[in-house]
Amino acid sequence: MACSLVFKNGRLIDGISDQPRNQVSFVVEGERIRSVEPEPFPVPAGADLIDLNGRTVLPGLIDTHVHTTLIDKECLPLFLAAGVTTARDVGGNLEKVLQLRAALNSGRQLGPRLFVLGPLLDGSDESFSGTLGPFAELLESVPTVDAVPSKISRLLKAGVDGIKIYFTMPPDTAKAIIGYVGKQVPITAHLGYTHSLDVIEAGIDGLEHVWISPYNEFCAAGMQFGAGASMVDPNFWVRLTKGWEEADLKGKGARIWFGEMVEKQVNMGTTLDLLWLAKCGSEVAQRDSDRRFVTPMALARQREMAAHMGERPDWDIHPGMFDPSRCVKALEKHQDVTRILHEAGGLVVGGTDCGAISYPPPGFALLREIELLAESMGAMAAIKAVTSVAARYLRQQENIGSIAAGRYADFLIVDGDPLRDTRELRRLKTVYRGGVAYQPEAILAQVPNSAMEQTE
Numbered sequence: 001m002a003c004s005l006v007f008k009n010g011r012l013i014d015g016i017s018d019q020p021r022n023q024v025s026f027v028v029e030g031e032r033i034r035s036v037e038p039e040p041f042p043v044p045a046g047a048d049l050i051d052l053n054g055r056t057v058l059p060g061l062i063d064t065h066v067h068t069t070l071i072d073k074e075c076l077p078l079f080l081a082a083g084v085t086t087a088r089d090v091g092g093n094l095e096k097v098l099q100l101r102a103a104l105n106s107g108r109q110l111g112p113r114l115f116v117l118g119p120l121l122d123g124s125d126e127s128f129s130g131t132l133g134p135f136a137e138l139l140e141s142v143p144t145v146d147a148v149p150s151k152i153s154r155l156l157k158a159g160v161d162g163i164k165i166y167f168t169m170p171p172d173t174a175k176a177i178i179g180y181v182g183k184q185v186p187i188t189a190h191l192g193y194t195h196s197l198d199v200i201e202a203g204i205d206g207l208e209h210v211w212i213s214p215y216n217e218f219c220a221a222g223m224q225f226g227a228g229a230s231m232v233d234p235n236f237w238v239r240l241t242k243g244w245e246e247a248d249l250k251g252k253g254a255r256i257w258f259g260e261m262v263e264k265q266v267n268m269g270t271t272l273d274l275l276w277l278a279k280c281g282s283e284v285a286q287r288d289s290d291r292r293f294v295t296p297m298a299l300a301r302q303r304e305m306a307a308h309m310g311e312r313p314d315w316d317i318h319p320g321m322f323d324p325s326r327c328v329k330a331l332e333k334h335q336d337v338t339r340i341l342h343e344a345g346g347l348v349v350g351g352t353d354c355g356a357i358s359y360p361p362p363g364f365a366l367l368r369e370i371e372l373l374a375e376s377m378g379a380m381a382a383i384k385a386v387t388s389v390a391a392r393y394l395r396q397q398e399n400i401g402s403i404a405a406g407r408y409a410d411f412l413i414v415d416g417d418p419l420r421d422t423r424e425l426r427r428l429k430t431v432y433r434g435g436v437a438y439q440p441e442a443i444l445a446q447v448p449n450s451a452m453e454q455t456e
């Protein structure tokens with residue numbers, strides 16, 4: 001029998017219950033949790049004992065929206081260092097993401113467990129029209145409804161964990177994909193040409209980004225986007241920001257959207273962190289300690305962008321296409337949408353878009369996301385959004401997202417109280433993935449760190 005490890009006297013946030021439980025023990029055997037027990041729990045003979053001294057234990061965090069092929073391999077351990085033990089790649093070159101999944105899930109590469117959706121599936125137009133170099137390789141086109149069976153069966157045969165519909169996909173092709181997949185794997189979408197109600201009706205499992213996928217349902221009729229819209233057009237962002245500022249969250253379109261999302265239990269992936277800079281302001285962000293972990297790949301991309309935009313003191317973290325300082329009101333609206341959906345009984349899952357955006361960096365981006373989610377719907381709901389709710393979305397609730405018998409031993413030990421203040425998740429003492437312990441400090445000492453170059 002595998003040697004067992006008993007964790008004693010913990011304060012448990014199990015990912016599912018609404019309240020934490022004090023004085024809890026749990027037993028880990030190999031890579032799984034064998035049981036969770038109330039105290040007093042007699043320690044079995046031969047078991048190793050770890051006294052948690054009342055410290056908080058919670059499930060490893062899940063980031064449901066990352067682009068791992070745009071992150072340097074040596075930076076992937078950043079996820080673990082921030083407590084993210086599982087990530088879902090929502091758009092990458094098929095070969096590359098499959099290789100990365102194999103390396104991460106076998107433990108050959110240090111980092112989170114990985115689930116992959118394969119490429120971003122565009123319609124016949126190309127979302128990035130060849131302008132944003134590394135992004136172009138994430139795309140594949142499904143040009144017509146007739147092309148759906150061959151394209152999708154190839155992805156399913158390759159073993160993807162889900163399907164991602166992208167910006168230029170028109171409604172008829174999107175619906176054909178959802179019908180063809182027939183619930184074999186979860187499907188999600190970053191919409192542009194298609195309205196979210198069309199794919200919700202058709203049975204989609206999730207939507208990505210509050211800022212765009214449901215936008216048309218909230219903005220005034222004259223502010224909508226459809227076929228021909230382009231995310232590489234700076235005017236797109238100006239209109240989007242204005243549309244959100246003026247959005248009526250109690251209007252007819254909004255009410256229908258909330259109702260459908262709740263009734264069909266569609267997962268809303270948030271990516272609020274995209275606008276974290278709007279929240280804190282550029283000056284605060286420049287002093288932010290996470291800035292040192294912006295990845296080399298992201299820095300190279302940012303440097304190229306800075307050449308066009310002119311050097312600014314926050315060149316390494318500024319998103320370039322739009323000015324976050326103009327998005328404060330829009331972010332508030334996104335947080336309101338999140339809160340209303342949650343309160344109505346809808347499903348909110350945390351995601352970050354890290355890799356595709358430079359800042360906040362891998363792992364730490366999800367900590368920012370949790371802070372913004374907690375402002376919208378409270379700390380416990382925010383934690384569930386990145387643990388048990390996310391696990392169900394991935395159809396992995398038997399394996400991850402909670403601390404319960406049979407799950408992988410993926411959990412975090414923190415010194416602080418994240419229910420009082422989710423920023424206390426940063427007082428992370430030890431991360432376990434599959435029963436193996438990692439010390440965040442030791443990982444951070446090993447990954448590239450750009451602090452020297454930037455702060456003086």
Ligand SMILES: [Zn+2]
Nearest residue numbers: 065090353356
């Ligand atoms: Zn993305």
